[in-house]
Amino acid sequence: MPAYSYDPQPFVRPPELDGGSTGAPVAIVGAGPIGLAMAVDLALHGVRCVVLDDNNVVSVGSRAICWAKRTLEIFDRLGVADRMLAKGVTWKVGRLFHGADEVYSFDLLPEDGHKFPAFINLQQYYVEQYLLERARDFPDLIDLRFVSQVTGHRATDAGVALDVVTPEGAYTLHADWLLACDGAGSDTRARMGLDFTGQTFEEQFLIADIEMDQSPFDQGTPERWFWFDPDFHPGKSALLHMQPDNLYRIDLQLDPGAGAKVEATEERVIPRIKAIVGDRPFRLDWLSVYKFRCIKLDRFVHGRVVFVGDSAHVVSPFGARGGNGGIQDVDNLGWKLAAVIRGDADAALVETYHEERSHGSAENILNSTRATNFMTPKTPIEALFRHETLRLAHGHPFARQLINSGRLSVPCSLAGLSLQTPGPAVGRAMTDAPVGNGWLLPLVQGRFTLVGFGDIALPDIGVARIGIGGPAQGYATHDDPQGYALQRYGTGVAHLVRPDGHIAATFHGTVDRGAAQTALARAMGKRCERVPA
Amino acid sequence: MNAQQMGFGTRGDEFYEALMAAHDGLDEAQSHALNARLVLLLANWIGDVDALKRLLKAATDA
Numbered sequence: 001m002p003a004y005s006y007d008p009q010p011f012v013r014p015p016e017l018d019g020g021s022t023g024a025p026v027a028i029v030g031a032g033p034i035g036l037a038m039a040v041d042l043a044l045h046g047v048r049c050v051v052l053d054d055n056n057v058v059s060v061g062s063r064a065i066c067w068a069k070r071t072l073e074i075f076d077r078l079g080v081a082d083r084m085l086a087k088g089v090t091w092k093v094g095r096l097f098h099g100a101d102e103v104y105s106f107d108l109l110p111e112d113g114h115k116f117p118a119f120i121n122l123q124q125y126y127v128e129q130y131l132l133e134r135a136r137d138f139p140d141l142i143d144l145r146f147v148s149q150v151t152g153h154r155a156t157d158a159g160v161a162l163d164v165v166t167p168e169g170a171y172t173l174h175a176d177w178l179l180a181c182d183g184a185g186s187d188t189r190a191r192m193g194l195d196f197t198g199q200t201f202e203e204q205f206l207i208a209d210i211e212m213d214q215s216p217f218d219q220g221t222p223e224r225w226f227w228f229d230p231d232f233h234p235g236k237s238a239l240l241h242m243q244p245d246n247l248y249r250i251d252l253q254l255d256p257g258a259g260a261k262v263e264a265t266e267e268r269v270i271p272r273i274k275a276i277v278g279d280r281p282f283r284l285d286w287l288s289v290y291k292f293r294c295i296k297l298d299r300f301v302h303g304r305v306v307f308v309g310d311s312a313h314v315v316s317p318f319g320a321r322g323g324n325g326g327i328q329d330v331d332n333l334g335w336k337l338a339a340v341i342r343g344d345a346d347a348a349l350v351e352t353y354h355e356e357r358s359h360g361s362a363e364n365i366l367n368s369t370r371a372t373n374f375m376t377p378k379t380p381i382e383a384l385f386r387h388e389t390l391r392l393a394h395g396h397p398f399a400r401q402l403i404n405s406g407r408l409s410v411p412c413s414l415a416g417l418s419l420q421t422p423g424p425a426v427g428r429a430m431t432d433a434p435v436g437n438g439w440l441l442p443l444v445q446g447r448f449t450l451v452g453f454g455d456i457a458l459p460d461i462g463v464a465r466i467g468i469g470g471p472a473q474g475y476a477t478h479d480d481p482q483g484y485a486l487q488r489y490g491t492g493v494a495h496l497v498r499p500d501g502h503i504a505a506t507f508h509g510t511v512d513r514g515a516a517q518t519a520l521a522r523a524m525g526k527r528c529e530r531v532p533a
Numbered sequence: 534m535n536a537q538q539m540g541f542g543t544r545g546d547e548f549y550e551a552l553m554a555a556h557d558g559l560d561e562a563q564s565h566a567l568n569a570r571l572v573l574l575l576a577n578w579i580g581d582v583d584a585l586k587r588l589l590k591a592a593t594d595a
Contacts, residue, residue, distance in 0.1 A: 370546045373553065381556045381564040389549075392595050401545040 003211055003245050003285050004125050006057040009132070009146040016164075016171035022143060024048040025341050027162055027175035029150050029188055032059065033124060034309030034326040035181035036131035040078045041330055043138040044446065045338030050173060051135070051142060052164060054149035058128035061286045062209050064323035065121045065243055070411040070429055071327045072116040073501065077445045079137075080130040081116065088120030089242050094224040096405060098390040100231050104400050105223075108408070113484035114432045115439045119408065121222070121243050124323070153178060153188065159304045177337065178305045184293075186311035192302065198295030199369060201316065202256040203376045206263055206289050210248050210273060212282040216240070226405040228375075228390055232275030237375050237405070239318075240276065247285060250276060251317075253375065260289040292316035292372050294365045300354040308333060313361035316372045318406030321364040328411065329357050335447075335499035339524065349525035352419055360412040367407045374404035414502050421496075421519040423506040430501045433485035435468050436478035440485060443478070444497045448504075448520060450511065454491025459513035461520055463496075498523055 015022060026042060028035045031053035039051050067075070067084065075081040095105045108118035135142045145164075152163035159176035180188035189196060217223050222242040230238055236253040243249055252272055254263055262268065264287045273282065296313035300306060309326030333353045339345040377383040392399035414420055415427030433440045444451050448463040457473060458465040467473050469480030469491070480486050489495075496505040496519050505519035541548055556564050576585055 367546070370550050374549065379556070380561060381559070382553055385549075385552065385556075388595075392592075395595060396591070398539050398541070401539060401541055402549050404546055404549070407546065 003247055004123065006060075006125075007129075009056045009144070011056070011147040011167055012145065013168055014143075014145055014148075014164075014166070014171065014173075016173060017166070017169050021174065022048075022050055024050045024143060025159075025176040026050070026179060026337070027052065027160065027173055027177070028179045028181055029053075029162075030181035030183060030311075031055075031128075031132070031144065031146070032181060032183060032309070033064065033127050033131060033323060034183075034330060035179070036128060036135055037075075037078060037327055037330045038179055038181055038308060038334065039135050039142045039144075040080075040131060040138070041334030042338060043135070043141040044078070045334060046141070047338045047341050048141050049143070049179075050145060050175065052145050052148045052150055052162070052173075054147070056146040058132065059124040061288060062123035062125065062243060062247065062249065064124045064127070064320075065241060065249055066320035066324075066408075067120050067122055067127070068320060068324045068409040069114065069116045069118050070409070071324045072120065073429075073432065073441050073445070074327050074331045076116070076442065077331075078131070078134065080127075080134050083130045084122055084127065085116065085120060087126055087244050088122035089222045089244055090117045090120050091222040091224055091242065092118055093221070094226065096400075096403060097225065097227040097230060098393075099229055101394065103390060103393045103403070104397075113434055113482060115441065116432070119320070121241055121249075123243055123247070126244070127323075150182075150187065153191065153305070155303055155305075176304065176341065179333075179337075180305060180307045180311045181309055182311050184310040184314045186307070188305065189297070189307065189311055192305070194297055194302070196295055196297060198293060198365075201292035201294075201372055201376060204254040204256070204258055204260065204263070204289055204291050205317075206252045206254055206269065206287070208250045208252070208269055208273060208287050209243070209285040210250065210277070210282040211246055211285050212248055212277060212280055213246055214280040215242075216248070216277055216280065217242070228386070228403075228405075233272060238276065239405075248277075248282075254289070264289045290317075294369045294372070296358065296361050296365060300358055301351055306333065306337075306350065306353065312357070313365065315361075315364050315368040317368075318371045318375065319364070319368050319408055320406070321368055321409045324409040325361055325364045328360060329353075331500040332357050332360075336525075345524050345526065352417070352525055356414050356417055356419075359414070359417065363412045364409070371404045371406045411502075419498075419504060419523045419525060420502075421505040421522055424508075425495065425506050426503050428503050430495070430497055430503065431488050433480070433488055434482050435480060435485050440468065441501060445499065445501045447499050448523070449497045450494060450516065451497055452494040452511070453486055453489040454493065456492050456494050456507070456509070456511065458494060458511055459516055461513060461516045463520065496520060496523065 026049035028051045072081045092108045096103045149165045160178040162173040225240040227238040239251040241249040300312045308329045315321045336349045411429040413427040420426045450458045451466045452458045455470045465475035467477035469486045494507040494511045495503045504523035
């Protein structure tokens with residue numbers, strides 16, 4: 001019996017089966033975390049969508065479990081982060097072991113003054129459940145269609161036509177845009193014959209979720225433990241993470257060529273788990289064997305078909321860059337697609353989703369490939385260097401920076417890409433800070449915002465204006481109660497912040513109205529003349 | 534330079550990747566030879582023989 005109780009979603013007969021039509025401009029294929037987050041994001045921008053999924057339950061198995069701070073900040077904008085934080089396991093300390101010895105430990109976020117922790121662990125089925133329940137808050141904007149398999153799609157003059165098969169018959173769905181959120185094995189991608197090849201690693205990993213009442217951690221405080229060459233699994237790597245409901249995730253590296261069917265059996269798995277958890281009683285909840293792949297599509301945007309999340313890019317799991325990278329895709333695409341559909345920008349703005357997220361996923365693939373290579377030495381010399389790096393790391397801190405058990409996901413910078421006006425801090429995601437009675441990020445996300453820190457006046461360019469830690473102005477100002485905001489941003493500084501919280505432009509001393517308008521136009525993908533101040 | 538220094542900034546992974554790439558395709562003897570040449574080049578770069586003796590001791594004792 002799995003710990004999570006699955007609640008089947010109903011099939012609702014759509015109007016197309018009775019000669020009607022929905023008229024929603026966006027069709028989302030796949031109701032996983034990416035498809036559901038996409039639907040909620042578009043709904044918050046007032047854009048209607050139809051979500052199609054061939055299944056009727058949330059994720060089978062815990063799958064993606066590590067959700068990074070930036071992802072939680074995005075989920076906060078979507079309205080589900082408080083639930084995630086309340087349910088999730090917050091951890092900050094990671095410990096690294098070599099053989100039987102602890103080499104070192106690290107604290108992910110030693111800094112105060114952030115609403116969200118560096119990471120929480122939460123099973124993918126809870127994330128999907130919360131997103132699904134959130135999506136049901138928008139019955140007029142989000143049309144959820146379960147047990148609805150997309151079997152074909154083609155470009156039309158107006159956009160895209162999708163062939164949908166349901167238990168009550170087949171129909172054609174017309175939409176302006178198709179968002180392929182159908183995962184690593186994307187049928188949409190396969191139908192289009194798009195090349196999706198890259199580096200596949202020969203080593204296999206086994207994932208086991210166990211339910212266990214007694215904590216293996218000192219005083220029960222959750223941590224991330226990673227072993228190189230542990231006594232209980234010689235020559236290989238292992239990882240232990242805690243999830244809610246007293247579930248523990250154990251990853252065990254297997255031999256290349258190990259038979260998945262043989263390894264994923266209780267006879268093989270239980271002795272290995274006992275070697276990790278000792279005599280504590282446990283129950284096996286879920287087992288899975290996987291190989292690493294690091295691949296991305298050459299192009300994420302193909303006319304009116306846009307690939308989002310794993311359908312566009314897959315990475316090895318160490319570093320938690322799969323689910324977190326996909327949520328950053330959603331954050332990047334939502335406001336752009338909404339602006340294009342509203343007629344506020346032309347389709348070129350959606351093209352910049354490819355530019356920016358292809359860059360982000362390349363960074364994720366680079367990091368996860370390096371981590372995977374460190375974890376799985378290919379030659380005796382690679383194994384030798386790794387062994388000696390680990391040995392030196394006990395007494396020589398410099399060597400610890402070379403040990404790579406996954407570089408945990410951080411938001412990528414969009415500096416140097418076409419929507420940004422070059423300047424200091426430009427391209428970064430905004431960093432949180434306590435302001436007024438709440439937090440900075442909710443004030444500056446979801447729409448374009450000019451935010452000023454300290455004594456700097458913001459001109460009216462038709463976007464929201466927020467002042468932090470400065471004198472009263474003709475717009476909302478908030479104090480900086482603990483001094484974090486001005487410490488993090490400086491004083492006499494203003495940023496033009498995009499709806500996804502990335503900085504599009506920076507101003508020092510004063511904000512010239514014309515310059516701010518030009519930066520805004522650029523951030524909207526427009527090449528317009530500078531408007532006189 | 535001493536062995537306690539964090540010398541790589543944010544580019545440790547990049548260095549390690551380049552080091553492994555330099556060994557890619559070499560057999561064991563060729564890798565030994567590459568390592569020997571690299572040690573000599575690094576030693577010359579450091580230049581300070583007293584510092585090198587301390588590093589030799591640190592490597593021996595680790």
